[in-house]
Amino acid sequence: MATTIDFTPLLIERLKCQDESAFEFLYDQYSAALYGIIFRTLNHKESAEETLTDTFLKIWNQIEKYDASKGTLFTWMYRIARNQAIDARRSHQFIAGEKSDEIDHFVHTLVQDDKKENYIGLDVVLASLEEMCQRLIQLSFFMGYSHAEISEKENMKLGSVKTKIRSCLKNVKMELKGDFE
């Protein structure tokens, strides 16, 4: 990823010139990461693919609005993908069943079913975290749930949700260092 980061300003410049090869490069670099959170938010392949397309289209159309002083290109794209996925989940309402079961359903699918976890690919990243951290990181960063929604579903105070997410993410970094570097 170091290479990508070095080229990011140039990449942004070429994207702002509507350079399609730059856009193709962007897709190759980031589609899997963005698709990861979109798919986990929607848990529906066709909708996720559609939302991924919408996300890149939005990135392409709104690259002029990207402001490097407010965050990295990845953060900007991540937020677009997350919001697109949340919007898709809200508008399509393709998830059958009661809303109150949504989070439990996802968490069950993602955390407790080992075989599905392999497919999802988060087990290695989150394995050494306490279970609460695994849930919070998945819900907040991968599944598009707001702090308020998590607070309600996990029966935690809103302030605690924020603080906990913060410390959990810090711990992930430590684990990554230990495992991958």
Place this chain on the structure above:
Amino acid sequence: MNKEEIISQGWLEGYITGDLSDEERKQVEHHLTDAVVYKEYLAVQNKLESVVIQGEIKPDAQVKPQVLSSLHSAKKGSFNYMMAASISVALLASVVAFYFWQKSEAVDGQLADLQSQNTELTDNVQRVTNKMDNIRQDLSVLLNSAFARVVLNSTDESIVRKAVIYFNPSEQQVYLNSSTLSELTEGQQYQLWALIDGQPVDAGVFDVRKDEFQLMNSFEHVDAFAVTIEPKGGSTEPTLETMQVYGEVG
């Protein structure tokens, strides 16, 4: 919130996911100008990027060409939207133009109506003004003490008819009120005669006027006035048999 709270209480993470209210977002952005906060913000972003990339799921290979072609269809689409929009605008403009054309036709018609009405009114005003001038003139004759009122009575006592002369010798003006005389047949006219020293002198032919005085030929001295019926255009000598009214100047 102060900068320590922003870092330790998870505000930066919320800012990244877009999970803050507008007010909270502004506060965080305000603190991002602080070097320590900004450094931590970069660290959180990089951390999250690493985590999200670790959790990546490769989309099916056919999605990429779909995304790339959606760029083109987006471009093409927007072009078509532009075309559609400009066609719509053109159509709308035509409709609006036609509408206003119809309006202007109607307005033209109304304008012509108003103009003819205006002309009619002007004519009416002119007529009324003329009439009023006449009446004013007649009134000035009536009110002017210099005029002598000479009543010409019927020469046939069995018939009621009369004419009135207003005679101003000093100004040599003779006005005639003929309103009570009867209408004549085609080819006939009344003629006024002034008797001066026993001789009849032509004072002018006239038709009956119901509502205004007529100015007749004028003289310095008149003994009497008489009206006869003559062939149209008048005669040089009065036809005495047709004398209608007669009156001596007092």
